[in-house]
Amino acid sequence: MKIKFDNLLMLAPLAGYTDLPFRNVVKYFGADITVSEMISSHALVYSNAKTLKMVEKSPNETPYAVQISGSKPEIIKKATEILNDINGIDIIDFNCGCPAPKVANHGNGSGLLKDLPKLVEMLTIIKQTTKTPYTSVKVRLGFDKKIPLEIANALKDAPIDYVVVHGRTKSDGYKKDRIDYDSIALIKSILKVPVIANGEITDYKIAKYVLNTTGANGLMIGRAAISSPWIFWQIKNQTEAIPSIIKKDLVLKHFDSMVDFYGARGVIMFRKNLHAYAKGHHGASDFRDIVNSLIDIKETRNRIEDFFETHLLVDRPLPQLVTLNARSV
Numbered sequence: 001m002k003i004k005f006d007n008l009l010m011l012a013p014l015a016g017y018t019d020l021p022f023r024n025v026v027k028y029f030g031a032d033i034t035v036s037e038m039i040s041s042h043a044l045v046y047s048n049a050k051t052l053k054m055v056e057k058s059p060n061e062t063p064y065a066v067q068i069s070g071s072k073p074e075i076i077k078k079a080t081e082i083l084n085d086i087n088g089i090d091i092i093d094f095n096c097g098c099p100a101p102k103v104a105n106h107g108n109g110s111g112l113l114k115d116l117p118k119l120v121e122m123l124t125i126i127k128q129t130t131k132t133p134y135t136s137v138k139v140r141l142g143f144d145k146k147i148p149l150e151i152a153n154a155l156k157d158a159p160i161d162y163v164v165v166h167g168r169t170k171s172d173g174y175k176k177d178r179i180d181y182d183s184i185a186l187i188k189s190i191l192k193v194p195v196i197a198n199g200e201i202t203d204y205k206i207a208k209y210v211l212n213t214t215g216a217n218g219l220m221i222g223r224a225a226i227s228s229p230w231i232f233w234q235i236k237n238q239t240e241a242i243p244s245i246i247k248k249d250l251v252l253k254h255f256d257s258m259v260d261f262y263g264a265r266g267v268i269m270f271r272k273n274l275h276a277y278a279k280g281h282h283g284a285s286d287f288r289d290i291v292n293s294l295i296d297i298k299e300t301r302n303r304i305e306d307f308f309e310t311h312l313l314v315d316r317p318l319p320q321l322v323t324l325n326a327r328s329v
């Protein structure tokens with residue numbers, strides 16, 4: 001399997017969202033690479049069934065990346081060895097961007113941006129241990145100040161195959177106005193390996209702008225995909241139109257795969273997705289209240305059918321979906 005880094009579109013890892021059922025949905029709309037939720041190397045090593053379930057991939061997910069976090073050399077090595085025994089993982093991605101205090105305050109995630117030699121040491125351990133063809137890293141622009149130059153210079157000779165850059169520092173959190181594509185461009189100008197740009201890409205026009213501004217080899221999309229998983233299709237087809245699917249069918253398909261994957265617990269886990277899918281529709285607020293009390297599979301299915309029945313996405317035929325993964329295999 002060889003990845004072609006040619007305007008590649010990736011789904012961002014989103015803890016709590018990018019599980020197997022959701023990744024399946026975005027694959028349908030043309031995402032080239034999907035990434036698991038962040039998985040703590042510690043949890044993998046002292047693994048419980050829940051952690052291993054988070055690694056599972058859907059048959060249509062190639063290439064598939066598993067993202068790990070951590071900063072203890074022996075744990076990172078053991079976690080990588082565990083992943084070696086699981087079939088179908090093509091990429092190990094190393095998280096160096098997570099701002100959550102329980103992660104960053106322990107020197108993991110974005111905490112590693114304060115210790116770049118250590119960050120490179122972890123990447124070296126992963127690369128030396130892994131059997132996956134690709135190793136990648138996802139960084140922000142710094143911890144409390146922007147250090148794109150230092151990051152690029154540290155990663156220049158690191159054993160990695162590509163780099164994802166979220167154009168904000170850890171301290172910027174998710175503030176919209178802090179997004180900085182020029183710093184991503186700076187990193188891209190220094191690195192020889194492909195760079196994927198991430199942050200605030202919400203439609204195909206912004207996607208085009210970010211590709212042009214940064215010179216990146218691809219884009220990673222996170223939050224916009226939660227309510228609009230078809231964004232990958234829109235970017236590939238350079239359109240604001242929505243693909244010819246019926247929203248009700250999509251939501252039901254996603255819901256059914258949640259129940260398949262998680263059992264009855266999937267009903268409660270799907271509440272957040274229903275909130276996102278209903279956003280902007282008339283009656284969304286009342287629907288949210290109803291959704292928050294649902295626990296029964298059949299009743300939830302009926303509620304979805306009733307609510308989304310009237311919310312057709314399109315009423316005219318649109319171009320065919322692009323061939324999935326054409327660029328990435």
Ligand SMILES: Cc1cc2nc3c(=O)[nH]c(=O)nc-3n(C[C@H](O)[C@H](O)[C@H](O)COP(=O)(O)O)c2cc1C
Pocket residue numbers: 012013014015016037038067095096097098138166198199200201220221222223224
């Ligand atoms: C709810 C949520 C969960 C996230 N979980 C992860 C994660 O597990 N690993 C990671 O590298 N980034 C994580 N991120 C950051 C995203 O991958 C992405 O970098 C960020 O949302 C910016 O991209 P966007 O503007 O397209 O959403 C998360 C972000 C959000 C909002």
